[in-house]
Amino acid sequence: MAPFASSLKIGPYAVDPAVVLAPMAGITNVAFRQLCREFGSPTSLYVCEMITARAIVERDSKTMEMITFSEDEHPRSMQLYGVDPTSMREATKIIVGEDRADHIDMNFGCPVPKVTRKGGGAALPYKRQLFRQIVRAAVRAAEPAGVPVTVKFRIGIDDEHLTYLDAGRIAEDEGAQAVALHARTAAQRYSGQADWSAIARLKEAVTSIPVLGNGDIFSAQDALDMVARTGCDGVVVGRGCLGRPWLFGELQAAFRGEAIPPGPALGRVADVLGRHGRLLADHLGEQKGIRDLRKHMAWYLKGFPVGAESRRALAMVSTLSELDDLLAGLDAGAEFPQDAEGPRGRQGSPAKVVLPEGWLDDPEDEMVPAAEDMHSGG
Template structure:
C-alpha cells in the first residue's frame, strides 16, 4: 500500500498531462455539454468526459447522413482536455468511430467502456462489462483503436469482474496494458453489484502491481474532498474518478483539488447559490434542446441538486412533472430547498 505525500503528481495519459489528477466520470444521461460547462466553471477537474457513445449507432447515423449523436453535443467546440467514451463489441466498428473522434473531433482521449453493467448494454449487446469475460476480444478492440487513433491516447474503464465469484481485474489489467492502452480506470464493484454496497478500494489498489507502465485510476464512492485525499493517501492509484456524487454538486471537483493541494476546502455554495447554478444549467440545456425537451431532460438534474436537503422529497414530487419553462421556474421558486439545517430527505 502506498503512502505518498500530497499533493499527488499530475497524471500522465500518453502525452496528456492531467492536473489535478481528478477525472469526471462519463455517465449516460448526465454528463452532457451543459453539465460539463457547469463543472468547468467551478474548476478542479483535470479531465472531463462525455456520456458513453454507442459506436454502432454513430456509424449508422453517419451512413444515413443523420445528425451525430446528442451525446457528442458540444464536443467539437468546447475546451480541452476532453475524453469521449465509446462502447461496442466489434473492433472495426469501434475503429471507425475512434478515428473520427481523434482526427475530426480532435478529442484528448478515446475511452473504451468495459464497465457498464446495464442489461441493455451487457446481455442484449454483449458489450460493456459483458466483455470482461472475453479478454481476447478486449485485446482486439483496444489494440485496433490504439492503432487508428494514434497519437491520441486510448484508455479503458472496467469493473472488478462480472460478479463477486468471477473477479478477474488483475488479468484484465494485463490485457489492457499489453494491448497498448494509455491508462486504466477501475470501478471498485463487479457488474453484478451494480451500485450496491461499497467500492472495494483494496482490490483496486492491488491491480497496480500488475501494471508495468500505465497509470491506474480508481473510481467508486468518492463523495467528498476528504475521501479523495484518503484515496491517494491509502491506496496505490495515480488518479481518481468522481462519478454520481458530482451530479448535484459540480463544485466537488474544486473542493477535492483544494484538499489535495493542502488548501482550505471551499464551503458548499449557499442554497440560493446552488439554485442559481441549477438555473444556469437549465438554461444551457434549453438552449440546445428547446424548452419542451430541455425541461423534461432537466428534471433528473434538478432532483440531483436537491438531494440530501431539507424538503428534497417535496421538491422532487413537483419537479418530476414540469413540462415548460414557466412550470420549472415556478416549482423552483416555491419548492427548491431553502437555507435550513440539512437532513437526508
Template sequence: MSPLPQLRIGHLQIGSPFVQAALSGYSDWPMRLIARRHGASYTLCEVLLDQFLVTFKDRARNKHFLYLTDEERPVAGQLMGAEPEQFAQGAARLAAAGFDVIDINFGCPVKKVLGRCRGGFHLSQPSVALEIVRRTRESVPANIPVTIKMRRGLDDTQESRDNFFTIMEGAWQMGIDAITVHGRTVKQRYVGPSRWEFLTEVKKQYPTRTIIGSGDLFTAEDCLNMIRTTSVDGVTIARGCIGNPWIFSQCRALAAGQPLPPPPSLYEQRDVLREHFLLAQELYGAERCGPQMRKFGIKFAASHPQHLLVRESFARIKDLSEWDGVLQKWYAEDLPGCYPDPAVHRSTTECA
C-alpha cells in the same frame, strides 16, 4: 501530508486528479461544462454505442451526442460495443468529432448491455476485448490517447481475476495510456462496497502506469481517501457528482490542505441551476430541454434542506418559466445548503 499527484493521460497534462465520469443519460455538454467550471480537470461524455456512431446522421435531434466546446477540453468520448471492427469505426468517428481522448467501456454492468455482449461482458472474453483494444488503438490518430474503463472482474472467481489481468497487461502492451478500475465486479452492479484494496493491488503491480480509481466516491473526503489509501493517480467521480458539481472544488480545497468548504448556499445553488438550464436550452432547444432537465433538478435538490419537497417540484417542470418558478419558490432566501446524503446517490444506477 504529501501533495497529490498531477494526473497525466498520455501526452495530456490533466492536472488535478479529480475527474467527472461518463454517466449514461447525464454527462452531456451542459453537465460537463458545469463540472469544469467547478473544478473538474477532465470529463467524459456519456457512453455511446459503436452502431450508433457508425450510422450517425448529423441532425438537430442528434447533435448533442457529439457536441463539445473548447472551454471543456480535455474531454473524452466513451465508446461501447460488441464487435471489434465496428468498435474501431465508432472510435474513429469520436476522434473525428474532436474528442481529446477515446475511452473504451469494459465496465457497464447493466443487464441489457451484458445481454448484447457489450460493456462488462468483455471481461469474460479477453481475446475479443484485446482485439477491440488493438483495433481501436490502430483506428485512432497516434496523438489521441486511448483509455479503458474496467471493473475488477465479471465476478469473484479466479477465472475472472485472471481475465482482468490478462486484459490489463495486453492493453498496456498495445499502447493504452490509462485504465480506470472500478472496485466492484460486473455481477455486483452497484450493490455492496467497492473494494479499494483491489485498486491498491493494481497500482502496486503497475506503479508507473496511470491508474484511475472508481467506486463509492460520494464526498470530497471519499475522493481524497481513495488516492491516499490506494495510491491511484486520479479518481473518477460518477454518481457522487450528479447534481453536485461542488464536489470538485471541495476536493481541490482538501487537496490543498484547506478546510472542507461549506455546502453551497441556496443562492449559489440557484445560480448554478439557472446556468445549467440555459446551457441545456442552448443545446437542446426550448421545447426539448425542460423534460431533459427534470432529472438534473431532482439530483440538485439533494443539496436543499427541504430536498424532498424541492425534488417533487423539479419532477414536474416543462420549460424555463416553470424552472424559474421552482427557483423563486424554494431558493428565494439565501439559506445554508446541505451536503447531499450519500444514500441518495447510491440509489442511482446509471452506467458509469
C-alpha cells in the same frame, strides 16, 4: 492539508488535478460537463456519454448529435463502446480523422443487461483475446493522430469471474495510456461497497501507466482517502456529483492542499440549478432541456428543507420562467445539510449478470458476439 502530488498525464494532456468525470447515460451531456468545469479545473477530464462504435460507423443521427462539445472544452473526452474489433477500429478512424475528440476512453464497465447480454461492457474482459483485439484496434487507429486511448473496467463479472488484473495488464501491453477500475463486479451493479483494495492490487500489477480509482467517491475527503489507501494516480467520479457539480471545486481544493469549501446554502444551489437549466436549454432547446432537468431535482435538493409541494412542482417544471419562479420561493438561507452527503443516484440490488449463451465456457474464445448494440448513451 498537504497537497496531493499528481503527475497524471493522459497522452499529451496534463490532468490537473487528477480528477475525471465519469460518463453517465443521460447525465454527462455538454451542459452538465460545462457546469462541472465551471466549478472545477478546465484541465481535469470530463467525459461525454457512452458512444457506440457501430453507431458511429453507421452515422446514426442521434449518436452524431450526442458527440457535441463546447467550443472551449479541451481536451474533448469521448467514451466508446464496442464488442467488435473491426467496428472499433473504423469508429476510431472516423473520430480522429474528423477531429471529433482529443481523448477516447473505452467502456468495459457497464453492468446493465441490455449491454452485457450482447457480451459488452463488464462482460467483455472475460474474453481475454477478444478484449485484447478491441483495445489494440482502437489504440492503433488513434495513434497516428496522437489521440490517447484509456480503458475503464470493473473487478469482474461476479466474485467467481474476476477479470480486472488481466484486463489491466492487457490494456497496458496494448498501448492504453491509463486504466480506470470501478471497484465493483458487474453483479454488484451499484449496490454495496466498492472494494478499494482491488484498486491497490491493480496499481501493483500495472506499473507503466496511470491507474485511476472509481467507486464510492461522494466527497472530496473520499477521494483523498482512496488515493491514500490505494496509491492510485487519480480518481473517477460518477454518482457522487449528481446534483453536486460543485464537488469538482471541492476536489480541486483538496488535491491542492487547500481548505475544502463548505457546502452551498440553498440559495446558491438554486442559482446552480438555474444555470444548469439554461445550459440545457441552450443545448437541447427550452422545452426538451427543462424536461431533462427534472431528473436532477431530487439530487440537488437532497436533505434541504423543501416541502413536498415545491418538490413536486420542480419535478414537473416545463419552462425557464417557471423554474425561476419556483427557485425564488425556496429558503435561500437554508444551510447545506449533512443529509446531503453520502450515496446518490441509483444503487439497486445485486443481480445475476445476463450474458450470451455459453459466454463463460472459454475465456480464450475470440469470436465476436453476434450483434453489436447501436444504442449510444448506455
